[in-house]
Amino acid sequence: MSSASFPAPIIASQRDAYLILRALEHEFALPIRFAQSAFRLEALTRIPLAPRHLIGLANLRGRIVPVACLARRLEPSAPARGSGSMAIVIDLGVETFALAVDAIGDVVHADEKDVFAQPAQLGLKYSAILTGVLQRDNSLFPILDAAKIFEFRRKPDAA
Amino acid sequence: MDEILKDFLTETGEQLESIGAQLVRFEQDPSDARIIGNIFRLVHAIKGTCGFLQLPRLEKVAHAAETLIGRLRDGAPPSGEIVTLVLGAVDRIKQIMTALSRGEGEPEGDDSALIASIESTAEGHTSAALAETVNTTPWDSGFAPGPTPPERRLDTVRVSVNTLERMMSLVSELVLTRNQLADVARGIDGEILQAPLQRLSSVTADLQNGVLAARMQPIERLFANFHRLVRDLTTDLGKKAELILRGGGTELDRQLIEVIRDPLTHMIRNAIDHGIETPDERRALGKPETGWVRITARHLAGHVTIEVADDGRGLDVASIRDRALTLGLGTRDALARLPESEVCRFVFAPGFTTARRVTNISGRGVGLDIVRANIEEIGGSISLTSRAGHGARILLRIPLTLAIVPALIIDSGLDRFALAQHAVEEIIEIDARDDKRIAELQGVQVLRLGEDIVPAGELRKMTQGVPGPATERQEVRLALRIRTGARSFAILVDDIADVQEIVLKPLPSQLDDLSLFSGSTILGDGSVVLVLDPSGLSAALGMPKADGARVNPQLEARSPPARTKLVLFRDGDGAVKALPLAIVSRIQNVCAREIQMADGAAMTRINNVLVPLLRVGRTRLDSAPDRPLALLLLQERQEVIGLAVDEIVDIVDEELKLEIGGATEGVLGVAIIRGETTEVLDAFHYIDAASRSRRARGRLPRRKKVLVVDGSEFLREMMGRMLHEAGHSADGAATSAEALAALALSPGYEALLIDLELAGRGEGELARQIGLASPNQKQALIGLTDHADAAAQARARAAGLIGVVGRFDRAALASALASVGSGRALEGVAA
Numbered sequence: 009m010s011s012a013s014f015p016a017p018i019i020a021s022q023r024d025a026y027l028i029l030r031a032l033e034h035e036f037a038l039p040i041r042f043a044q045s046a047f048r049l050e051a052l053t054r055i056p057l058a059p060r061h062l063i064g065l066a067n068l069r070g071r072i073v074p075v076a077c078l079a080r081r082l083e084p085s086a087p088a089r090g091s092g093s094m095a096i097v098i099d100l101g102v103e104t105f106a107l108a109v110d111a112i113g114d115v116v117h118a119d120e121k122d123v124f125a126q127p128a129q130l131g132l133k134y135s136a137i138l139t140g141v142l143q144r145d146n147s148l149f150p151i152l153d154a155a156k157i158f159e160f161r162r163k164p165d166a167a
Numbered sequence: 168m169d170e171i172l173k174d175f176l177t178e179t180g181e182q183l184e185s186i187g188a189q190l191v192r193f194e195q196d197p198s199d200a201r202i203i204g205n206i207f208r209l210v211h212a213i214k215g216t217c218g219f220l221q222l223p224r225l226e227k228v229a230h231a232a233e234t235l236i237g238r239l240r241d242g243a244p245p246s247g248e249i250v251t252l253v254l255g256a257v258d259r260i261k262q263i264m265t266a267l268s269r270g271e272g273e274p275e276g277d278d279s280a281l282i283a284s285i286e287s288t289a290e291g292h293t294s295a296a297l298a299e300t301v302n303t304t305p306w307d308s309g310f311a312p313g314p315t316p317p318e319r320r321l322d323t324v325r326v327s328v329n330t331l332e333r334m335m336s337l338v339s340e341l342v343l344t345r346n347q348l349a350d351v352a353r354g355i356d357g358e359i360l361q362a363p364l365q366r367l368s369s370v371t372a373d374l375q376n377g378v379l380a381a382r383m384q385p386i387e388r389l390f391a392n393f394h395r396l397v398r399d400l401t402t403d404l405g406k407k408a409e410l411i412l413r414g415g416g417t418e419l420d421r422q423l424i425e426v427i428r429d430p431l432t433h434m435i436r437n438a439i440d441h442g443i444e445t446p447d448e449r450r451a452l453g454k455p456e457t458g459w460v461r462i463t464a465r466h467l468a469g470h471v472t473i474e475v476a477d478d479g480r481g482l483d484v485a486s487i488r489d490r491a492l493t494l495g496l497g498t499r500d501a502l503a504r505l506p507e508s509e510v511c512r513f514v515f516a517p518g519f520t521t522a523r524r525v526t527n528i529s530g531r532g533v534g535l536d537i538v539r540a541n542i543e544e545i546g547g548s549i550s551l552t553s554r555a556g557h558g559a560r561i562l563l564r565i566p567l568t569l570a571i572v573p574a575l576i577i578d579s580g581l582d583r584f585a586l587a588q589h590a591v592e593e594i595i596e597i598d599a600r601d602d603k604r605i606a607e608l609q610g611v612q613v614l615r616l617g618e619d620i621v622p623a624g625e626l627r628k629m630t631q632g633v634p635g636p637a638t639e640r641q642e643v644r645l646a647l648r649i650r651t652g653a654r655s656f657a658i659l660v661d662d663i664a665d666v667q668e669i670v671l672k673p674l675p676s677q678l679d680d681l682s683l684f685s686g687s688t689i690l691g692d693g694s695v696v697l698v699l700d701p702s703g704l705s706a707a708l709g710m711p712k713a714d715g716a717r718v719n720p721q722l723e724a725r726s727p728p729a730r731t732k733l734v735l736f737r738d739g740d741g742a743v744k745a746l747p748l749a750i751v752s753r754i755q756n757v758c759a760r761e762i763q764m765a766d767g768a769a770m771t772r773i774n775n776v777l778v779p780l781l782r783v784g785r786t787r788l789d790s791a792p793d794r795p796l797a798l799l800l801l802q803e804r805q806e807v808i809g810l811a812v813d814e815i816v817d818i819v820d821e822e823l824k825l826e827i828g829g830a831t832e833g834v835l836g837v838a839i840i841r842g843e844t845t846e847v848l849d850a851f852h853y854i855d856a857a858s859r860s861r862r863a864r865g866r867l868p869r870r871k872k873v874l875v876v877d878g879s880e881f882l883r884e885m886m887g888r889m890l891h892e893a894g895h896s897a898d899g900a901a902t903s904a905e906a907l908a909a910l911a912l913s914p915g916y917e918a919l920l921i922d923l924e925l926a927g928r929g930e931g932e933l934a935r936q937i938g939l940a941s942p943n944q945k946q947a948l949i950g951l952t953d954h955a956d957a958a959a960q961a962r963a964r965a966a967g968l969i970g971v972v973g974r975f976d977r978a979a980l981a982s983a984l985a986s987v988g989s990g991r992a993l994e995g996v997a998a
Binding site for chain 1: 333336343581582630631672676677678681687693696697
C-alpha cells in the first residue's frame with residue numbers, strides 16, 4: 009500500500025492549511041490537520057448493512073480502517089470508488105477512517121479572513137457536511153467537516 | 168495488597184520519581200513557581216488519598232508539607248530553611264511509601280519533630296534549632312533503625328491498552344510480511360536469504376509472545392476484593408468462613424480478569440449463602456465452626472483453571488430434583504433415576520434456584536445459568552461436583568487470552584466472515600436445493616436435527632450478500648449450529664474456507680449499530696474480514712437478546728440428561744454402530760486419498776496435525792481415492808485419534824440401555840436404538856489401542872516428568888503446553904534457585920529443560936548445583952536456546968548437559984526426551 013506524508017506547510021501555521029480534494033466534479037478543501045497521509049486503495053472488505061457511503065474496511069499497515077466514499081456521501085446513488093482510488097487517512101482523534109476521493113489536489117494556505125464561516129446561509133446542497141467556504145484568488149472551495157463525513161444517522165432498525 | 172493501594176503506590180511512585188529531578192532544580196532555584204506548583208499538587212494528592220486509604224502517618228506528613236509548600240506557592244520567600252524542610256518532608260514521604268510498597272503496611276514512626284518544625288516554619292516562627300533536627304538527622308525518627316533501606320527502584324512503566332493493541336496489530340502485520348517474504352524466498356534459490364529469514368521468524372514469534380505477555384496480569388488483582396466480600400457476607404449471615412486464595416500469581420489477559428470478576432463473586436456468594444452451614448450446625452455435625460471457601464487458580468495446558476471449593480453442606484440433591492420437576496425439566500421417574508452428578512448439573516439451567524428464601528445475598532433466580540453463559544461466551548467451560556456434607560467444587564476453565572481465538576473462516580457468497588470456533592457446536596452438511604431437514608414454519612426457517620428444531624438463517628440473506636460465481640460449491644452448503652447461553656440456532660453458509668487463529672479487533676464506534684459483528688480481523692493473506700457475533704446473529708433471527716433474566720427453561724429441557732446423544736454410523740460391513748456423541752469432538756468427511764499410510768499406520772492431516780486413524784470393522788482405507796469416508800475424531804487429553812467409518816447415518820438422542828454386555832473387544836454392548844439392534848462401541852478401547860500402537864512404534868514416548876527452567880512465565884507456559892501435548896508432565900521454575908527448590912521438594916524429575924540465557928553464570932555451575940541438590944537422582948539436563956548450533960552443543964556437553972535444543976523445536980525436543988533414560992547419547996539434535 010503506497011503512502012505519502014504531506015509536506016509541512018512552510019509559510020502559514022498548520023491550522024490555516026487546506027488540502028484540495030475532488031469528488032463528483034466538485035472541489036473541496038479539507039483542513040490539513042485532519043489529514044494524516046494518503047494511500048491508494050487496494051482490497052476492500054464490504055461491511056454488510058452499513059450506510060451506503062461506508063464502502064468497506066481496508067488494511068492500512070496492520071490497522072483496520074473503515075473507508076468512506078466522498079462521492080457517495082454527496083450522492084448516495086454515485087458508484088462507489090474502489091481499489092485504485094486515492095484515499096486520505098483522516099484522524100479524528102478517537103477514530104481514524106479513510107476517505108476515498110476522485111483526486112487529491114494541492115495544499116493551499118489561507119488566513120482566517122479568507123474563510124466564510126456560514127455555508128448554511130448560502131443554501132448549498134451539501135451544507136450539512138461543510139464548515140465554511142474558502143476564498144482563494146478567484147476560486148471558492150467549500151470546506152469539509154471531517155467529523156460529519158463519516159458520521160451517519162443511525163437507522164432506527166439496522167436490520 | 169489492596170488493589171486501590173497498589174494503584175496509588177504505582178501512580179504516586181512514578182510522580183515522586185519524576186519530581187526527583189525537579190527537586191534538584193528546586194534546590195538550585197527555590198523560586199521557580201512551576202516546580203513549586205508541581206510539588207504542591209503531588210503532595211496535595213497524596214494527602215487526599217491517604218485519608219481515603221487510612222494511612223494516618225503519611226497523611227500527617229503530607230498535610231504539614233502541603234501547608235509549607237502552599238506558603239511558598241503563595242509567594243513566601245524560599246529561605247534555605249524552608250527548602251531543607253520541604254526536601255526533608257518529601258524524603259519522609261518516599262520512605263513511608265517504600266515501606267508500603269513492600270506490603271508491610273504503614274511503618275511505625277514518629278514524625279512529630281519534623282511536623283513541628285514544618286508547622287512552626289510555616290507559621291513564620293523560624294526555628295533554627297528545630298530545622299537542625301531535620302537537617303542533621305533526616306532518617307532516624309524512630310522509623311528506620313540502622314541504615315536506610317534501599318529505595319525500591321521503579322521497574323514498571325504504565326502503558327495504555329491502546330498502545331498494546333497497536334503493537335499487537337503491528338506484530339500481526341510483521342508476521343504477514345514475513346510470510347510474504349518467505350513466499351518470495353521460496354522462488355529464489357539461495358542460502359543467503361534463508362538464515363536472516365529464519366532469524367526474522369524467531370524474532371517475530373518472540374515479539375508476538377512478548378506483546379501477548381504484556382497484556383497479562385496476575386489474578387491477584389481480583390482476589391484482593393474477595394476478602395472484604397467474604398467478611399461482609401459472613402457477618403450478614405451469621406456464619407464463619409475463612410477465604411483461602413491460591414495461585415494469585417497466575418496470569419491471564421487483563422480483559423478476562425474483568426470478565427470473570429462477576430462470575431467469581433457470584434460463586435463465592437453461593438458458597439457462603441448455600442454452602443457453608445451456621446456455626447451451630449457445623450458444631451452439631453462435628454465440623455470446625457469456621458468453614459472455608461478456597462479459590463485456586465492455575466495454568467493448565469494453555470488454559471487457566473479456577474476452582475471455587477467450600478467445605479459446606481454440598482448441594483441439596485433432593486431440592487434440586489423437586490425444583491427440576493417444577494420447572495418441567497423431566498418426569499418424576501426420570502429424575503429419580505438420574506445419578507446425583509447429573510442432577511447437580513441442573514443448577515446451570517435457566518431460572519434455577521433452590522434457595523428456600525430469597526435473601527439479598529443470592530437466590531434471586533439470576534444465578535449459575537448466567538455464570539455459565541458468561542463463561543461459555545469467552546470460550547470457557549464450567550463444571551460442578553458436590554458431596555453431601557462435604558462441600559461443593561466448581562471448576563472454571565477459561566482461555567488465557569481473548570486476543571487470539573481460533574476461528575472458522577466462512578464463505579458466504581462473495582463475502583468472507585470469521586466466527587469464533589468455540590461458538591460453533593456442530594457443523595452439519597446439508598443439501599441446499601432439497602433438504603428435508605430445512606423447513607419453513609410460520610414464515611420462519613427452521614432446521615430439524617434429530618428431534619431438535621432450531622431456527623436457521625441464511626447468512627447470505629442476513630448480510631444482504633450477493634451470491635458468488637455459480638460453482639458446484641454453492642450446492643453443498645453447511646449449517647453451523649451455534650449456541651449462545653441456553654439458545655441454539657443455525658446459520659446456513661456456503662462453505663468453511665479455513666480455520667485460523669485470529670486477533671480480534673474492535674469495530675470503529677460508528678459501526679456499533681451493526682450488532683451482527685463483534686469486530687474485525689486481518690487474515691494471513693492480508694485481507695480484512697468481519698467477525699460474526701453469535702448473539703447478534705441470534706438477535707437477527709428474531710430471538711430475544713440473551714439478557715439471561717427471562718429465558719425459557721424448556722430450551723434447556725429439550726434433552727433430558729437420561730438420554731444420550733449417539734452418533735450412528737455404518738462400518739465396512741454395513742452394520743450400523745453407535746458411539747456416544749459426547750466423546751466425539753468432531754466429525755470430519757475426507758476422501759480416501761487424503762489418508763496416508765506411514766510406517767504401517769494410517770493417518771491423515773487435520774488442521775496441519777497428523778491424526779492417527781483406526782478402522783472400525785472392515786472399513787477400507789485404501790479403496791478408490793475419491794471414495795468418501797467419515798472420521799469420528801476422539802480426543803482424550805492431548806491426543807486426538809480418528810475412527811474411520813464408511814458413513815455417518817444420523818445423530819440420535821436416545822435413552823441408552825445396554826441390553827447385552829460386549830463380549831468382543833471394543834464393544835461396550837448392544838442396545839436397541841430406533842428399534843434396531845445396534846452395537847455401541849467403547850471409545851476408550853480405540854483411544855488405548857491408538858496410544859499402544861504409537862508407543863510400540865516409539866512415537867509416543869514414555870511419559871516423563873520434566874522441569875522447565877525459564878525466566879519468562881509465558882515461555883514456560885508454552886513449553887509446558889508443548890510437553891503436555893507430547894504426553895509428558897511438566898512443571899516450571901522461573902530461576903535456578905526455584906528449580907533447585909523444586910528438585911528438593913519433589914523428586915522424580917527425569918529431565919530439566921534449562922533456558923541457557925537464564926543460566927547466565929554458566930551451564931556447568933548450574934549442572935553442578937543440580938547434581939548436589941539431588942545426589943540420588945540423575946536428571947538429564949537439556950539446554951534451551953534460540954541458537955542451537957554446533958558450538959552451543961559442544962559447550963553444553965562440556966558442561967555436563969546432554970545437549971541443546973532450539974526453543975519450540977518440537978522434533979528436537981521429542982528426540983532429546985526420548986533419549987533420556989534410554990542410555991542413548993543425544994545425537995542429531997543439533998541439526
